[in-house]
Amino acid sequence: MNKLLLDIxxxxxxxxxxxxxxxxxxxxxxxSMLAYPIExxxxxxxxxRARKLKDGEIT
Known part of the structure; x- marks a missing residue:
């Protein structure tokens, strides 16, 4: 993942x-407890298109 893109x-x-x-x-x-896909x-x-994060994915 491009750091510049992630920053904006x-x-x-x-x-x-x-x-x-x-x-x-x-x-x-x-x-928001969501995960956005990267395609x-x-x-x-x-x-x-996002999915809900599960309890085990929260750090």
């Missing part, structure tokens, strides 16, 4: 900071 992206639901998760290739937002190196920043 925010969660569309909560406007919170995003964290890149290497193992799932997703962007996590701990404020072909493009973050899909749509709430409808």
């Amino acid at each position: 992206l925010i969660c569309p639901k909560s406007h919170g900071k995003l964290v890149y998760n290497v193992s799932t290739n997703e962007l996590f937002c701990y404020e 072909n190196d493009i973050p899909i920043m749509l709430v409808d």
